[in-house]
Amino acid sequence: MEHVIFVPAIYRVDEISQLASFLSFIEGRITVKDKKIVLYLYSNRKVEDKDINYLKTLPANQIVVSKSEHFSDWEQPYIEAITQHIKTIKPHAVISTSDEFIKSILARVAARFSCGFAVDCTDFIFDEVTQNYIFLKPAYAGNINAKISVKNSSIVFATLKIKNVAECSFENVDRKVEIIESLFEELKLFSGNIKIIEKNLAQNIDNKLESAKIVIGVGRGIKDKENLKYAFELANILNGAVGVTRPLVDMGWVDREYQIGQSGKIISPQIYFAFGVSGAAHHICGIGSPKLIIAVNRNKDAQIFKIAHYGIVADATSVMKSFIKAFKNRLKGC
Incomplete structure (x- = not known):
């Protein structure tokens, strides 16, 4: 039986390069032979060709770009789409980056499945025999690493903070990237009556x-x-x-x-x-x-x-x- 890890991410041109480090980290921590890493990239516009070519090199077994005009700065369309994809994929774990926006989304998705959610972890240990996860998170002002277990959950939800690395040690394979249109009725239902009137950014500075x-x-x-x-x-x-x-x-x-x-x-x-x-x-x-x-x-x-x-x-x-x-x-x- 495959051990499936679902990685939801939001398409941002200036952040897509971080997926290499993130996926390589997960791939290295989960060493069972029958694992399957599924990456879904959510976008409200066409993904650039250079980014599609980049996605093909990532260490994931399945890569899907989920495109919909309803994906915006509001969480609900993402919540509905990720919920539907989890029901289809049936993952053992849902793991993403510790971006504030994605954390807000996954917290609500985890609640829908009555599952625990470990946030802002810096590492995790995977037991090959039991297939249980133990997440590590700094505590007491960083003096210790607390061990967090998500118990009695059909799906483990977590976000990770990892350091980006210049080079990742994964095999360079030209994988297929599937592009689908998200046509869930829920997206239309929840997005139809919502309109973003104005965006106010604290500071519009390119600060990578x-x-x-x-x-x-x-x-x-x-x-x-x-x-x-x-x-x-x-x-x-x-x-x-x-x-x-x-x-x-x-x-x-x-x-x-x-x-x-x-x-x-x-x-x-x-x-x-x-x-x-x-x-x-x-x-x-x-x-x-x-x-x-x-x-x-x-x-x-x-x-x-x-x-x-x-x-x-x-x-x-x-x-x-x-x-x-x-x-x-x-x-x-x-």
């Missing part, structure tokens, strides 16, 4: 945090929301991205999409700048293992200095401005 090689991390030590502009300016100069600690999100300075850490995004930059970051464990567990960490903090006893390769005891914003000036001057002749 999870794939950036250089990340400018900022914490409360920058003191003022206005000083965030220097972080974005420095990131722009270095072709990097900006990430923040949780307090800045809680204070409403930036959107949660910028948060790094246990309750935010897991990143894997080569270089990490920490401006005004104290170094709390729940933030540090999200930065991966950068080759170079440069920390700036006024508190000489800040935890961040224990892991930094270079530390500067000074005002974070002032040093950030100095770095901007220095890098601008250095790049003039390039």
Whole structure:
């Protein structure tokens, strides 16, 4: 009997490359020979040819693009489609990324099947004999990995936070990608009376945090929301991205999409700048293992200095401005 893993994902042009790491991770953790990984990519428009070609190389046994004009910024059409696909596929597990939108969708789908849901896990253990899952999730500010078992569920639902990797170790095979039109009556029923009038984005900035090689991390030590502009300016100069600690999100300075850490995004930059970051464990567990960490903090006893390769005891914003000036001057002749 096949062990089926269903991976639902939403088509976003700038995020599709992350599927390689994600699927490779799952494929490596579940080692039974009779496993079947089924990827469904939900889209409200035509998937670009280059992305179709990319999908064909992914380590999945079946890849389906489910296209419908009803898929938008509202969860309900996705809930109806994923529910129907689960009934058809009959998976043992439904596993997806820890994107906030997909978590909201899967929580409702899991409730429909009266199943447990493990969210924001960083790893899992699969028992080949019992075919049970044990998920690992940081707890107590990242000091331990809690083990989570989803018991008494016909289907295991979970989302994973994994680090993206530059290269994935899976066989390059030209697989068939099936494209279907989602014509469920439920999609028409729930979408027909809903119309998006206006979208308000907190900040319309291309900030590819999870794939950036250089990340400018900022914490409360920058003191003022206005000083965030220097972080974005420095990131722009270095072709990097900006990430923040949780307090800045809680204070409403930036959107949660910028948060790094246990309750935010897991990143894997080569270089990490920490401006005004104290170094709390729940933030540090999200930065991966950068080759170079440069920390700036006024508190000489800040935890961040224990892991930094270079530390500067000074005002974070002032040093950030100095770095901007220095890098601008250095790049003039390039």
